[in-house]
Amino acid sequence: MDRIQIRGGAALNGVIPISGAKNAALPLMIASLLTDQTLTLENLPRLADVAQLAHILGNHGVDYSIDGKRIGEDTGSGQTAHLRARTIVDTSAPYELVAKMRASFWVIAPLVARMGAARVSLPGGCAIGTRPVDLLLMALEKLGAQIDIDGGYAVAKAPKGLIGAEIEFPKVTVGGTHVAMMAASTARGATLIRNAAREPEVADLAACLNKMGARIRGAGSSTIEIEGVARLNGAHHRVLPDRIEAGTYATAVAMTGGDLMLEGVGEDLLEEALEALTAAGATVTSDNRGVRVRRNGAGLKAVDIATAPFPGFPTDLQAQFMALMTRARGVSRIKETIFENRFMHVQELARLGASIKLEGDTAIVSGVKRLRGAPVMATDLRASVSLVIAGLAADGETIVNRVYHLDRGFERLEEKLGACGADIARIAG
Numbered sequence: 001m002d003r004i005q006i007r008g009g010a011a012l013n014g015v016i017p018i019s020g021a022k023n024a025a026l027p028l029m030i031a032s033l034l035t036d037q038t039l040t041l042e043n044l045p046r047l048a049d050v051a052q053l054a055h056i057l058g059n060h061g062v063d064y065s066i067d068g069k070r071i072g073e074d075t076g077s078g079q080t081a082h083l084r085a086r087t088i089v090d091t092s093a094p095y096e097l098v099a100k101m102r103a104s105f106w107v108i109a110p111l112v113a114r115m116g117a118a119r120v121s122l123p124g125g126c127a128i129g130t131r132p133v134d135l136l137l138m139a140l141e142k143l144g145a146q147i148d149i150d151g152g153y154a155v156a157k158a159p160k161g162l163i164g165a166e167i168e169f170p171k172v173t174v175g176g177t178h179v180a181m182m183a184a185s186t187a188r189g190a191t192l193i194r195n196a197a198r199e200p201e202v203a204d205l206a207a208c209l210n211k212m213g214a215r216i217r218g219a220g221s222s223t224i225e226i227e228g229v230a231r232l233n234g235a236h237h238r239v240l241p242d243r244i245e246a247g248t249y250a251t252a253v254a255m256t257g258g259d260l261m262l263e264g265v266g267e268d269l270l271e272e273a274l275e276a277l278t279a280a281g282a283t284v285t286s287d288n289r290g291v292r293v294r295r296n297g298a299g300l301k302a303v304d305i306a307t308a309p310f311p312g313f314p315t316d317l318q319a320q321f322m323a324l325m326t327r328a329r330g331v332s333r334i335k336e337t338i339f340e341n342r343f344m345h346v347q348e349l350a351r352l353g354a355s356i357k358l359e360g361d362t363a364i365v366s367g368v369k370r371l372r373g374a375p376v377m378a379t380d381l382r383a384s385v386s387l388v389i390a391g392l393a394a395d396g397e398t399i400v401n402r403v404y405h406l407d408r409g410f411e412r413l414e415e416k417l418g419a420c421g422a423d424i425a426r427i428a429g
């Protein structure tokens, strides 16, 4: 298994191109199941999760091809993929595949919408909490699907097609909103989604579905209206930039000091996270090239945050921000309101010398003057990158084990950081 080796202490200076968003790419790829025509996605990130989902979609009958790159072309730029589900050959998604990536459960929506039947394994437990799918199934039931749980599988049937309905989510759910939008796009009649997730990735999926012929209004706000259409067509769509990747590098430069231009991303995707970084002592500016984050000399200040659905502080940046706060002056309270048990990184940060106490859903971080390098273990995607951030500022050598978590969600992380001055390398094996 690959490991990442970091020698801490170097400032980060330079330009980091931000990749396409993983959390937009996955639902966009899944939307290809809704049409027998080709969906072309540009700026698709090169990630293990994208490759895994392509494999899963292949089982359902999706032809997947990636445009070749010319010699000398920057391999760092996103790839263009063509997905075509001319016929759906299999409406079931087995446990072995779904268990590897929760988002693949979302195939249930286009499968039942297009084929009137789907049999998809329940995703099972996950390192960061129980993460149930009850609300996703509730949305499909409202749209007229009959749902049964059988042998660990969710079985959805709608032989006469789905029917538009009013869906009110009792809790904001990104996956639930994606599923409801995809399923309602070709339902008969109108659908109203209340308390919808407002994440930019929801708006990106809606934009793509609209290019495919759907009639969706209000995505990005908490009320989404959908007028069902008889069929969807192919389309061409560019995946929006990854705000979590950008926020991660913004946090990294706040940690190490230096000056980074995060190319291709806008401040609007990251408002609350950038406010927290500014309060901690970073300087954030932006222009039409991207967002520039700097920190020179001055020490870090402790800042309290609480995660919340968009536009609040993203749970996917909580671990990274905690790593930053380990070096701040004073005490920071970090409250996780989205996922219980998303504090797996606390023990590992402690191995680097951090002082963190857990009280229920809140981590209390007392800043220390220095971190010291150590071997640490990645436990999930975002936790693992928080260890990289801590390692960049720790004295001596840090080895991050189980790097496959990083590869699920961060494209060429060590190359991007290395090009900006970090002493970081991947050790194969």
Ligand code: UD1
Pocket: 022, 023, 024, 026, 102, 103, 129, 130, 131, 132, 133, 134, 135, 136, 137, 171, 172, 173, 174, 175, 176, 197, 201, 315, 316, 338, 339, 340
């Ligand atoms: C997505 C993101 C993930 C991010 C999360 C929250 C993708 C591929 N993943 O995950 O990176 O951390 O949003 O921003 O886009 N819940 C229920 N019942 C359900 C569904 C969800 O109780 O049926 C709960 C969850 O346990 C959690 C909360 O709702 O407490 C939010 O989860 P949700 O927004 O659905 O997360 P995902 O879509 O799985």
